[in-house]
Amino acid sequence: MKILLIDPFYNNGVVPPNYSLGEIEKYIVDTNVEIEVIDFVHKNKIENLDEFKKLENDFINKIVEKVKKETNAIIYITTSYGIPLKQKPVYPRVKKILKEIRENNSMIPVYVGGATVNYAQKELGINLQDYEENVTDIIYGDEIKFVDILSEKYGIETKDIGIIKWNNWNWEKYPKHISLLSAKGCPSACNFCFENKIFDNKYIRNNIDLLIENIKYLVKEKGITNFAIEDSSFLFNIDFEYFCDKIIKDNININWTCYAKVFQINKYHNLLEKMKNAGCTSIIIGIETTNNEDLEKLQKGITNDEINKMIGYMNEVEIGIQGCFMVGMPNSSREHIIQSVKYAKQLDLFLYRWHIFQLPLIEIHNTVDKTVKPEDYFTMQLNVPDNCLDEVLSNINKPILLLNEEHFLIRGLRYIDEENAAFGNISNSIVTYKELFKILKDNINLDAIFDEEEMYNKIGKEK
Numbered sequence: 474m475k476i477l478l479i480d481p482f483y484n485n486g487v488v489p490p491n492y493s494l495g496e497i498e499k500y501i502v503d504t505n506v507e508i509e510v511i512d513f514v515h516k517n518k519i520e521n522l523d524e525f526k527k528l529e530n531d532f533i534n535k536i537v538e539k540v541k542k543e544t545n546a547i548i549y550i551t552t553s554y555g556i557p558l559k560q561k562p563v564y565p566r567v568k569k570i571l572k573e574i575r576e577n578n579s580m581i582p583v584y585v586g587g588a589t590v591n592y593a594q595k596e597l598g599i600n601l602q603d604y605e606e607n608v609t610d611i612i613y614g615d616e617i618k619f620v621d622i623l624s625e626k627y628g629i630e631t632k633d634i635g636i637i638k639w640n641n642w643n644w645e646k647y648p649k650h651i652s653l654l655s656a657k658g659c660p661s662a663c664n665f666c667f668e669n670k671i672f673d674n675k676y677i678r679n680n681i682d683l684l685i686e687n688i689k690y691l692v693k694e695k696g697i698t699n700f701a702i703e704d705s706s707f708l709f710n711i712d713f714e715y716f717c718d719k720i721i722k723d724n725i726n727i728n729w730t731c732y733a734k735v736f737q738i739n740k741y742h743n744l745l746e747k748m749k750n751a752g753c754t755s756i757i758i759g760i761e762t763t764n765n766e767d768l769e770k771l772q773k774g775i776t777n778d779e780i781n782k783m784i785g786y787m788n789e790v791e792i793g794i795q796g797c798f799m800v801g802m803p804n805s806s807r808e809h810i811i812q813s814v815k816y817a818k819q820l821d822l823f824l825y826r827w828h829i830f831q832l833p834l835i836e837i838h839n840t841v842d843k844t845v846k847p848e849d850y851f852t853m854q855l856n857v858p859d860n861c862l863d864e865v866l867s868n869i870n871k872p873i874l875l876l877n878e879e880h881f882l883i884r885g886l887r888y889i890d891e892e893n894a895a896f897g898n899i900s901n902s903i904v905t906y907k908e909l910f911k912i913l914k915d916n917i918n919l920d921a922i923f924d925e926e927e928m929y930n931k932i933g934k935e936k
């Protein structure tokens with residue numbers, strides 16, 4: 474018996490191995506079942522979309538060649554981008570993979586799960602099974618349910634060994650840092666965010682010692698010393714102080730970054746020094762906007778004063794701030810946007826993560842364009858190199874769908890000529906995307922924006 478774990482996301486070698494697949498490996502690695510990971514990592518620069526499409530075909534053909542030979546295998550395809558909480562429009566590629574698998578092996582069981590299918594179900598009300606004939610089953614919720622299927626349906630004696638060994642990834646292709654989680658889900662209710670919905674507002678916490686053991690293992694066995702703790706907010710974990718104490722006491726020499734909320738930094742400011750001593754180099758913090766009216770509309774539960782207080786505390790201990798900001802909120806005025814962007818810039822943060830307000834497809838249908846349907850989400854394929862994004866977006870079937878993709882701004886800022894972009898006149902606020910791109914380009918330092926392709930490696934290393 475063999476389990477094929479497929480990570481369909483293109484990765485230029487800066488995103489760590491997929492955490493969801495790592496968790497599945499944890500339950501099978503010490504059984505007599507063979508595991509093989511097939512991923513789409515390509516480290517060299519890709520010049521244009523034609524070259525990318527060729528590499529994409531090579532990746533799919535690699536899967537086909539494997540599948541043709543397998544008589545006793547089960548396939549799992551994740552749609553989580555790196556971690557179980559992140560979706561990214563990738564479905565056309567997954568569909569192609571499923572079709573090719575079926576055409577070349579009609580018997581092999583194929584399961585699909587992860588953030589993108591969860592997003593489709595929870596946000597769009599779509600059951601992928603209704604649109605996809607080439608899949609055995611869709612796994613909703615936690616991807617670890619695939620492990621239950623392996624034992625209940627296929628009689629595999631899975632066992633949780635606690636530590637993810639990452640034995641089935643080619644580490645030459647990946648960066649020298651890794652993403653880990655101490656908990657899944659988010660108990661907050663920010664109305665623009667999907668992370669709280671994916672696990673139904675539940676917050677599922679693991680034993681913090683497990684996180685520490687996983688870190689120790691990776692330091693010792695793989696030489697990894699940089700970590701991204703990808704919980705929605707690590708400071709929701711009541712054991713985060715214990716974590717810091719233990720890292721310091723056991724003399725584990727690592728750098729790490731995590732997410733936290735503004736109010737938590739203010740509440741736990743007396744622990745920031747300890748976090749720094751335990752290796753925390755920067756924290757990703759959702760500031761979104763510095764305008765009080767807009768903060769209220771987003772139900773962030775914070776004010777501009779509290780943001781300033783947080784920045785003061787962080788600067789005092791010299792932990793870098795990766796500030797998440799959002800532009801293009803419905804009902805936000807042009808003045809508010811410009812004011813917020815200018816204010817953000819003068820804060821001189823370690824990194825900036827700019828997003829657009831993501832409008833649910835159902836709202837796009839109701840308020841912007843009646844021809845948009847929830848299932849259109851499955852036609853979006855934006856998992857391409859950032860330098861190919863301009864070409865992809867100029868050929869996109871319905872540019873209006875970009876209202877639903879919060880990351881296209883941050884990815885496109887360096888590469889897209891907004892003057893000629895097909896999406897230029899689209900808007901979910903009174904400011905068009907063309908204007909938004911221009912406001913940002915005129916007012917921010919492009920070198921300080923978080924660019925996944927260039928700067929992921931910076932996380933955890935320096936501030």
Ligand code: SF4
Binds near residue numbers: 661668
């Ligand atoms: S705290 Fe962060 S992850 Fe949680 S709902 Fe708000 S924006 Fe989303």
